[in-house]
Amino acid sequence: MANIHILGEGAIGLLLAQHLSQSHQITLITRNKRAATYRYQTASIQQTIPCSTKTLAELPASSIDTLIIPVKAYQVIEVLRALRPALSKNGALILSHNGMVDWSGELAALEKTQSAYFLSTSIAGYKVADTVHHTGQGATWFGPLNSPAECHYQRVFSQLFSTFENAQTTFDIMPTLWKKLAVNIAINPLSALEQVANGQLRQPKYAAQILNLMNEVQLVAASTGVTLALSELVTLAYTVMAQTANNRSSMNQDLANNRRTEIDAMCGYICELAAKQNIDVPFNQQLLEEVNKRWQLARQ
Numbered sequence: 001m002a003n004i005h006i007l008g009e010g011a012i013g014l015l016l017a018q019h020l021s022q023s024h025q026i027t028l029i030t031r032n033k034r035a036a037t038y039r040y041q042t043a044s045i046q047q048t049i050p051c052s053t054k055t056l057a058e059l060p061a062s063s064i065d066t067l068i069i070p071v072k073a074y075q076v077i078e079v080l081r082a083l084r085p086a087l088s089k090n091g092a093l094i095l096s097h098n099g100m101v102d103w104s105g106e107l108a109a110l111e112k113t114q115s116a117y118f119l120s121t122s123i124a125g126y127k128v129a130d131t132v133h134h135t136g137q138g139a140t141w142f143g144p145l146n147s148p149a150e151c152h153y154q155r156v157f158s159q160l161f162s163t164f165e166n167a168q169t170t171f172d173i174m175p176t177l178w179k180k181l182a183v184n185i186a187i188n189p190l191s192a193l194e195q196v197a198n199g200q201l202r203q204p205k206y207a208a209q210i211l212n213l214m215n216e217v218q219l220v221a222a223s224t225g226v227t228l229a230l231s232e233l234v235t236l237a238y239t240v241m242a243q244t245a246n247n248r249s250s251m252n253q254d255l256a257n258n259r260r261t262e263i264d265a266m267c268g269y270i271c272e273l274a275a276k277q278n279i280d281v282p283f284n285q286q287l288l289e290e291v292n293k294r295w296q297l298a299r300q
């Protein structure tokens with residue numbers, strides 16, 4: 001049994017806590033101290049999630065052996081900076097988010113014995129008060145992000161995630177992250193702006209825009225050394241639209257609830273890399289501007 005710390009009390013954090021608490025001791029690191037009872041709910045099950053909570057201030061330096069960070073893309077860097085001192089000398093850090101974040105500087109600052117991993121997951125859930133509703137179990141991929149992790153990722157996966165439905169390891173996680181990014185770019189902004197469920201994007205009127213978006217992702221990925229086939233990205237996007245046909249994407253829900261979106265880590269990431277490489281990405285640029293405009297309007 002391992003001691004596992006999970007940052008936050010968000011939807012993915014609680015889904016992971018529920019699963020991992022079957023074999024491990026779980027501590028959630030929360031912003032404020034409070035005695036909450038977290039619950040896990042599916043169509044047929046409701047149960048309490050066995051876990052304790054601590055604030056960051058309550059954690060001694062170098063005390064965490066395994067730290068999972070399932071936060072929004074725009075929160076990752078701040079959280080990494082705040083939590084690095086609490087990670088033990090041989091600690092394992094596991095990032096899990098949608099979109100792309102340049103965490104290379106933060107990972108380079110880790111000690112040579114500290115390992116970093118990525119958990120890319122399409123499990124789905126949402127939170128109402130202290131209950132997480134588990135609504136879907138898509139694929140999960142786990143892989144190393146730095147050299148110490150390259151030696152240990154199979155063992156860490158076996159210990160933590162091998163009993164997850166539809167979970168597997170990959171030595172090279174970057175192509176997986178690019179594919180997830182492509183799917184999110186095909187689905188999230190358009191579904192949010194049009195306020196439609198994911199499956200509605202299969203209508204012919206969206207096809208040209210989706211093809212152009214995927215073409216831009218493929219070109220920018222290639223400029224970073226990641227080779228992806230355009231046909232694979234398009235097929236993947238339409239497969240996920242079909243698998244999640246009745247779901248509203250996270251960005252759709254974020255905009256509807258006046259919450260900040262992860263657009264900067266999706267279309268924004270593509271635009272930033274494209275600018276450095278002199279690649280034109282007008283379709284990603286347009287969605288980036290439109291989603292940010294919609295969010296600014298909603299906040300007024």
Ligand SMILES: NC(=O)C1=CN([C@@H]2O[C@H](COP(=O)(O)OP(=O)(O)OC[C@H]3O[C@@H](n4cnc5c(N)ncnc54)[C@H](OP(=O)(O)O)[C@@H]3O)[C@@H](O)[C@H]2O)C=CC1
Pocket residue numbers: 007008009010011012013029030031070071072073075078079082096097098099121122123124125126127250262
């Ligand atoms: N929900 C889903 O079905 C899926 C989500 N994802 C991705 O996983 C990531 C996490 O998503 P999700 O769980 O939905 O997000 P949530 O916003 O529900 O969870 C993030 C949690 O982290 C907390 N947090 C952030 N910064 C800190 C901090 N400095 N100290 C303490 N707590 C902090 C947040 O608190 P606060 O709210 O106060 O900021 C929140 O409780 C996202 O990138 C998302 O796109 C991927 C697949 C499916």
Ligand SMILES: CC(C)(CO)C(=O)C(=O)O
Pocket residue numbers: 098122183184187188198240244247248249250251
């Ligand atoms: C896969 C998809 C598009 C499911 O809705 C998702 O990851 C999201 O909504 O952020």
